[in-house]
Structures are given as structure tokens and as C-alpha cells.
Amino acid sequence: MSDVSRGDDPPYPPVRARSQAIVSGARAETVIRSGYQRVLPPVGDLRRLKSGAGSLRLIERHVRAYRHLWLVFASGITEPLFYLLSIGIGLGVLVGKVPGPGGQLVPYREFVAPGLLAVSAMNGAMYDSTFNVFFRLKYDKLYDAVLATPIRPLQVALGEIGWALLRGVLYAVAFTLVMAIMGLVTSWWALLAVPVAVVIGFAFAAAGMAATTYMRSWQDFDYVILVSVPLFLFSTTFYPLSVYPRVVGVIVECTPLYQGVTLLRDLVLGAPGPDLIWRAAYLVVMGVAGVALAARRIARLLLP
Amino acid sequence: MLRRVPEVLVRARGLTKRFGAFTAVDGIDFDLFRGEAFGFLGPNGAGKSSTMRMIGCVSPPTSGELTILGGDPVRDGVAIRGRLGVVPQEDTLDIELTVRENLLVYGRYFGLPRKLIAERADQLLEFVQLTDRADSKVDPLSGGMKRRLVIARSLVNDPDILILDEPTTGLDPQARHVVWDRLYRLKQRGVTLILTTHYMDEAEQLCDRLVVMDRARIAAAGTPRELIEAYSSPEVLELRFAPEVHEAAAEKIKDLGTERIEATADRIMLYVDDGDEALERVRGTGLEPLASFVRRSTLEDVFLRLTGRRLID
Ligand SMILES: Nc1ncnc2c1ncn2[C@@H]1O[C@H](COP(=O)(O)OP(=O)(O)O)[C@@H](O)[C@H]1O
Ligand SMILES: [Mg+2]
Numbered sequence: 001m002s003d004v005s006r007g008d009d010p011p012y013p014p015v016r017a018r019s020q021a022i023v024s025g026a027r028a029e030t031v032i033r034s035g036y037q038r039v040l041p042p043v044g045d046l047r048r049l050k051s052g053a054g055s056l057r058l059i060e061r062h063v064r065a066y067r068h069l070w071l072v073f074a075s076g077i078t079e080p081l082f083y084l085l086s087i088g089i090g091l092g093v094l095v096g097k098v099p100g101p102g103g104q105l106v107p108y109r110e111f112v113a114p115g116l117l118a119v120s121a122m123n124g125a126m127y128d129s130t131f132n133v134f135f136r137l138k139y140d141k142l143y144d145a146v147l148a149t150p151i152r153p154l155q156v157a158l159g160e161i162g163w164a165l166l167r168g169v170l171y172a173v174a175f176t177l178v179m180a181i182m183g184l185v186t187s188w189w190a191l192l193a194v195p196v197a198v199v200i201g202f203a204f205a206a207a208g209m210a211a212t213t214y215m216r217s218w219q220d221f222d223y224v225i226l227v228s229v230p231l232f233l234f235s236t237t238f239y240p241l242s243v244y245p246r247v248v249g250v251i252v253e254c255t256p257l258y259q260g261v262t263l264l265r266d267l268v269l270g271a272p273g274p275d276l277i278w279r280a281a282y283l284v285v286m287g288v289a290g291v292a293l294a295a296r297r298i299a300r301l302l303l304p
Numbered sequence: 305m306l307r308r309v310p311e312v313l314v315r316a317r318g319l320t321k322r323f324g325a326f327t328a329v330d331g332i333d334f335d336l337f338r339g340e341a342f343g344f345l346g347p348n349g350a351g352k353s354s355t356m357r358m359i360g361c362v363s364p365p366t367s368g369e370l371t372i373l374g375g376d377p378v379r380d381g382v383a384i385r386g387r388l389g390v391v392p393q394e395d396t397l398d399i400e401l402t403v404r405e406n407l408l409v410y411g412r413y414f415g416l417p418r419k420l421i422a423e424r425a426d427q428l429l430e431f432v433q434l435t436d437r438a439d440s441k442v443d444p445l446s447g448g449m450k451r452r453l454v455i456a457r458s459l460v461n462d463p464d465i466l467i468l469d470e471p472t473t474g475l476d477p478q479a480r481h482v483v484w485d486r487l488y489r490l491k492q493r494g495v496t497l498i499l500t501t502h503y504m505d506e507a508e509q510l511c512d513r514l515v516v517m518d519r520a521r522i523a524a525a526g527t528p529r530e531l532i533e534a535y536s537s538p539e540v541l542e543l544r545f546a547p548e549v550h551e552a553a554a555e556k557i558k559d560l561g562t563e564r565i566e567a568t569a570d571r572i573m574l575y576v577d578d579g580d581e582a583l584e585r586v587r588g589t590g591l592e593p594l595a596s597f598v599r600r601s602t603l604e605d606v607f608l609r610l611t612g613r614r615l616i617d
């Protein structure tokens with residue numbers, strides 16, 4: 001609409017059109033006339049940014065800002081790979097076989113690999129949605145700048161979580177490829193591992209960003225570690241649930257990473273059950289709640 | 305002659321902003337017309353930024369009426385922000401990007417096509433004299449350069465209104481003059497400006513009309529000339545005395561006549577029609593100031609008259 005009403009304005013109107021208006025005669029008159037007398041189009045008609053578009057613009061910004069840092073990005077994949085090599089293969093020699101999802105015995109490295117895949121999706125998503133979001137919120141003042149444009153808090157949350165998710169998925173894809181090359185993938189169900197990694201990444205990215213909006217200083221990130229390390233160690237990543245006493249087992253079954261580990265293990269080892277549906281739903285709900293909370297907190301903090 | 309049809313771009317009536325029990329903006333009224341430069345002059349804490357943030361649709365009004373470009377800031381915030389240019393009080397440049405990238409990325413936030421933004425970015429860098437720093441990161445720039453970059457960034461969407469919150473605070477005198485020069489050019493080109501400042505020289509130079517804001521309220525409104533005529537005298541005689549006789553001298557001068565006198569910690573100011581004549585009368589009483597000078601009234605005098613305080617303490 002505004003483009004129509006501006007009619008013949010050249011590409012950068014404030015400087016060019018208006019300066020012409022001041023210096024040259026008859027043409028100037030019409031420019032000034034149209035400038036002053038133009039009737040403002042109703043504001044509501046100007047909604048140009050669709051909801052998703054605003055988030056993509058933020059992701060576009062990150063691509064530009066981190067272009068030079070692709071090595072840092074890529075190096076994030078090494079950590080779970082080292083775990084896979086040291087624990088899966090090294091420790092696997094000692095452990096031998098463990099009971100898999102269907103109760104059948106599987107080599108330890110096949111057992112542990114899907115667990116580590118879930119961890120890499122979680123970690124990849126958390127890097128950006130916690131530390132980097134905090135930096136942008138408090139130091140870079142990125143969201144202050146962004147919210148002065150048509151972009152809204154929900155789009156900021158979706159953009160950040162989408163970006164964090166991209167990283168989680170990247171790690172998950174790389175990890176899955178390595179697993180396949182090492183012969184640790186034995187079922188076609190494993191093709192679903194990547195979309196499931198997306199869901200895991202979404203849940204943790206959203207939760208991570210929501211939590212980050214409550215952080216007051218870098219010290220507060222100790223709480224993130226306080227949560228993520230036990231999740232990493234105890235979500236049946238390294239041994240089956242049957243190892244725990246019943247009470248502890250029930251608690252573990254309620255935690256989010258356990259859902260992710262179970263989803264991936266059952267798929268990769270070719271024993272998916274109907275419970276996987278609601279495990280995925282758990283993670284989706286966690287992600288949606290995280291997005292909503294993150295958006296509300298951003299609005300509260302930055303649009304007082 | 306062209307007849308200018310005044311078009312109201314921002315209208316505020318009883319506009320109020322509260323933070324908890326604290327009232328930052330207390331029922332202010334004003335209109336902003338297309339093509340003018342409108343100023344908010346006031347000391348720190350007066351409520352200027354709170355007002356700018358409400359106009360920028362990044363802070364919902366607590367009560368009162370606020371219409372921006374015909375829309376409501378809460379309901380139509382997205383569309384309105386798309387047509388505003390904002391220079392916030394604190395620079396919010398993207399420190400992870402270069403100077404030019406700051407413009408390219410910001411333009412994308414408005415959903416503009418990349419090609420158009422790239423063209424504008426080059427023109428804008430030229431305009432704010434940063435072309436040779438285009439590929440530099442933001443951090444090494446001087447304060448004045450950063451401010452100019454924020455101004456360039458605020459123009460990338462060809463805004464209908466440019467909002468500047470203390471555009472030159474914290475800059476050295478030279479850098480301030482460069483910024484003023486750029487803003488003056490924008491003004492000449494017909495860009496509608498709304499700016500806040502606590503420098504009366506800035507307000508006098510740039511603003512067609514202004515309001516004097518103090519303690520959340522508008523104390524006076526008008527053109528700089530109108531304000532000076534209404535609240536001050538044509539001339540001001542400033543006198544300095546030795547500290548030990550300063551107070552006694554002030555008392556004596558007060559007895560001298562009916563004109564208005566302000567005594568600050570180090571100066572005595574007489575608001576008079578004719579400064580030289582007033583100086584003669586002071587001397588006639590036997591007082592001999594250490595220093596004296598006659599000047600024209602400024603907005604600072606208006607502020608002092610209205611509030612009993614100086615703009616910057
Ligand atoms: N988000 C906020 N929460 C609480 N108080 C605020 C907030 N923003 C501003 N204030 C208060 O409102 C008053 C006016 O502030 P401000 O509008 O920034 O004034 P100015 O820009 O004229 O210096 C100040 O006393 C300030 O502390
Ligand atoms: Mg301020």
C-alpha cells in the first residue's frame with residue numbers, strides 16, 4: 001500500500017526525492033505536494049511481515065554473523081563422537097552385550113549410540129538457545145534493535161529456537177551418518193532418527209531459551225549445567241532402565257531426555273512401539289510451552 | 305506558494321506511563337505534524353525516553369490517547385514500527401556485524417528486498433560519511449561514528465517519522481556538529497523529526513517546535529522564539545562577584561528594580577530589556593562585578609524560569 005501511495009518516489013526517497021524538491025522548480029512542487037498531501041493509507045493494510053518471515057530474518061542475521069565461525073560450529077559434533085568412540089567401542093569391549101528395547105541382547109556400542117545421538121541433538125540445540133541468547137539479550141542488545149522493527153517477540157523466540165534447532169539437527173545428521181558408517185544402524189526405522197532429533201532439539205532449544213530469559217548473570221548458567229549433566233548421565237544413555245530401582249526408574253521415565261533416548265533407541269534398533277507417539281508428543285508440548293514462555297518473557301523484559 | 309496542509313502524524317492526549325507506582329509520563333498532550341522537527345527538551349529523568357518508547361511502539365501507554373500514523377500503538381504496532389526510524393538513547397548496533405552489514409541486516413528486519421537495501425545502504429553510508437568504514441566492525445568506531453551509523457540504520461526503511469532520543473549526548477563538540485549537520489540536512493529534505501535532548505543549543509538549532517518537559521509533565525510548548533518571548537526577556541545580564549560578596553550583591557540587586565533575577569551558585573542573572581543599561585544601574589549602586597556580560601535569552605533561561613533549576617546540573 002505505501003508503495004502505491006508513494007508512486008514515483010525513487011529508491012531512497014528521504015534523501016533524493018526531498019532534496020530534488022528543494023532544489024528544482026516545477027517538478028519539486030509536485031513532489032512536495034504529493035509528499036505533504038498524500039493521504040496515509042490505513043495502518044492495518046501495511047502488514048507486510050508474515051509471522052514466519054520475521055523469524056527467518058533473524059536466522060538470516062545469524063547466518064551472516066556466524067559465516068566465519070563455521071569451524072566452531074562443526075567442532076561441536078566432535079564431543080558426542082568422542083563419547084561414541086571411547087565409551088561405545090572402548091567400554092563396549094568390556095561390557096559385551098546388553099538387553100535392547102525388545103529384550104534381545106545387542107552389542108553395547110549399538111545400545112549406546114542412539115543415546116548419544118539424543119544427547120548431541122540436545123546439546124547442539126542448547127548451545128545457542130542459552131549462552132548465545134543470553135549474550136544477545138544482555139550485551140549485544142540485539143533484541144532491543146529487532147523489536148523496534150516490525151518483528152514481534154514471538155518471532156524473536158521462534159527465530160532463535162529455529163536457529164538453535166538447525167545446529168542440533170546438523171549434529172544429529174552428522175552423528176547418524178557416522179553411526180551408519182560404523183555399522184551401528186540395523187533398521188530402516190533409523191531413517192526416522194533425523195526427524196526425531198529435530199523434535200528433541202526443538203524441545204530443548206525452547207526450554208533453554210525460556211530458562212535463559214530468567215538468567216541474571218553468567219553464574220546462573222551453573223543451573224543449566226546442574227540440569228543438563230544429570231539428564232545426560234541418567235536418561236538411560238549408558239545403560240538400560242532396568243538397572244535402576246523401581247522408584248528411581250519412574251522418576252527417570254518422566255524426564256525429557258529419556259523420551260528422546262527411548263525414541264531414538266527403539267527406532268535405530270528396529271523395535272518401535274506405540275508408546276513412541278506420546279513420547280514425541282511430550283517433547284512437542286515441551287517445545288511449544290518453551291516458545292510461548294520465551295516470547296512472553298522477551299516482551300516483558302524488553303517492552304516494559 | 306504551496307499551501308502546506310498540516311497532517312498530524314502523532315497525536316497524544318493525556319498520555320501517561322507508569323512503572324508500578326511511579327509515574328514517568330503524566331498526562332501529556334502534543335501533536336506532531338508532517339515535515340516538522342519537534343523537540344522534547346528536559347533534564348534527565350523528565351520522561352523523554354519513556355515518551356519516545358511509547359511513540360516507537362515498544363512500550364504500551366498506561367492510559368491516555370496516542371495515535372501514530374493514524375494507528376493505535378498496541379493494535380497496529382507492527383505496521384507502525386515498519387514506518388518509523390528509531391535512534392534509541394543507547395546505541396543498539398549489532399557488534400557481531402560490520403558497518404555495512406548492520407544496514408543490510410536491519411533492512412531485512414523490515415522485510416525489504418535485498419537489492420533495494422544494498423542500494424540504500426551505499427547511499428546512507430555516503431550520507432553519514434562512513435563509506436570508508438563500511439567493512440569495519442562496529443566496536444572500533446568512535447562514539448560519533450556509531451551515532452551516525454545508528455542514524456543511517458534508522459533511515460533504511462525510508463521512515464515517515466524519525467525518532468531520535470538524545471542524538472548527541474556523550475559526543476565531543478566536533479562529533480556533535482557533524483551529527484547536527486546531518487540531521488539538519490534531513491530536516492531540509494522534509495523528513496519529520498522528533499527528538500529529545502537536554503541541550504538547549506541542540507533544541508534551538510534543530511527544532512521548529514518544542515515542548516519543555518520536567519518531572520513527567522510538559523511545562524511549556526511553542527517555537528523556540530515563542531518560548532523565549534513568553535518566558536524570558538530579550539536580554540540577559542550575567543554578573544559574577546567574589547564569593548564572599550556574592551549573596552550580599554544578590555540582595556542589593558533585588559532591591560534595585562522590578563526585573564526578574566536568578567541567582568545560581570556562581571552567577572547572578574538579570575532578565576532585562578536592555579542589558580547595558582541594567583549594568584549601568586548596577587554600577588550606580590556602587591557594586592562592581594568581577595565579570596559581566598550581556599547575552600540574548602536562550603531556552604536554558606526559559607527552563608530556569610519554569611522550573612527554578614538548570615537543565616544540566
Ligand atoms: N522500565 C522502567 N522501569 C521503572 N522505571 C523506569 C523505567 N524506565 C524509566 N523509568 C523511570 O522513569 C523516569 C523517566 O525516565 P526517562 O523516560 O528515561 O527519562 P529521560 O529520558 O527524560 O531521562 C526515570 O525516573 C526512570 O528511572
Ligand atoms: Mg532518556
